[in-house]
Amino acid sequence: MFTFESTGLWARTLAVKAKDQFSREREHLRDAFLAFRDRAAMLAMEIARDLPDYTVHDLTHLDALWQMADVIAGPEYELTPTEAFVLGGAFLVHDLGNGLAAYPEGVGLMYASATWSDALSLILRRKIGRAPRNDEVMKADDSTKKMATNEVLRTLHAMHAERLARVSWKDPTTGAGRFLMEDEFLRDTYGGLIGKIAHSHWWNVDRLKPEFEAVIGAPVNCPPGWIVDFERPATWAGKGGIPVLDWISSFISEFACFGLFRNSN
DSSP: OOOGGGSHHHHHHTSOOTTOTTHHHHHHHHHHHHHHHHHHHHHHHHHHHHOTTSOOOSHHHHHHHHHHHHHHHOTTOOOOHHHHHHHHHHHHHTTGGGSGGGOTTOTHHHHTSHHHHHHHHHHHHHHHSSOOOHHHHHTOOHHHHHHHHHHHHHHHHHHHHHHHTTOEEEOTTTOOEEESSOOHHHHHHHHHHHHHHHHGGGSOGGGHHHHSOOOBOOOTTSOTTOOBOTTSEEEOTTSOEEEHHHHHHHHHHHHHHHTSSTTOO
16 A cells, blocks of 8 residues: 555655664654654544535545655655655644634634634525625524534635644643644744645745745754755756755645645535
8 A cells, every 4th residue: 555654755754764873863753743643633534524525634635745745746856854744744734724623722713703704694695695684694593604614614724724733732631731743842843834834735826935934953963954944955856956945836836736735625
């Protein structure tokens, strides 16, 4: 069975390597990513419950992004292990906002938002052929409210994805906070960037460059070259150096064309 672990991108960055001078550092990133993936899978399963008519957004969809990225990048494209961790994390959270379980503060905040009220009013307008009165909005039936909820989940999911790598859910047994990315150092270092890349799958490509100019240095005890820098040159299919950011732009654009990343409903 072909999995994300079979891709060239994974093999060149986070996979186990023979005679690896930095095996311990690579293992730390790899284990953190796999734990992140396990938690993301639980949230992803909830999307089918909340949006039953939506296309598949379970773990197979999240893992498929590695395969598509590998096809677009080609066998010679170079990412650092930390860049692979960040990109893989963005794959994990980019669509999780489509489920109500991704709202750790409770869905009441969404229902109280102007976006949800506007969606509810618009759906009622379609049903009755005119702008609904306030009392009609307040008395909307459960079916109409569910339609509004589904619409808002789809509309806000990319924006909501930006915060998912850093927010916590309360453990119902202990009351302790639980994170998708439990490693505090990796969460503080890369969580914001992971969220921003996840959010970017609904941006226009020309917005990418000004948003991703910062360079994140290598973690402590890792090789100096394990940076995250979307402006550095990288080799793509033997055709010379291009910025990593340009590759991401191409990647997002390709997914937009295939309907696999942008507007994947």
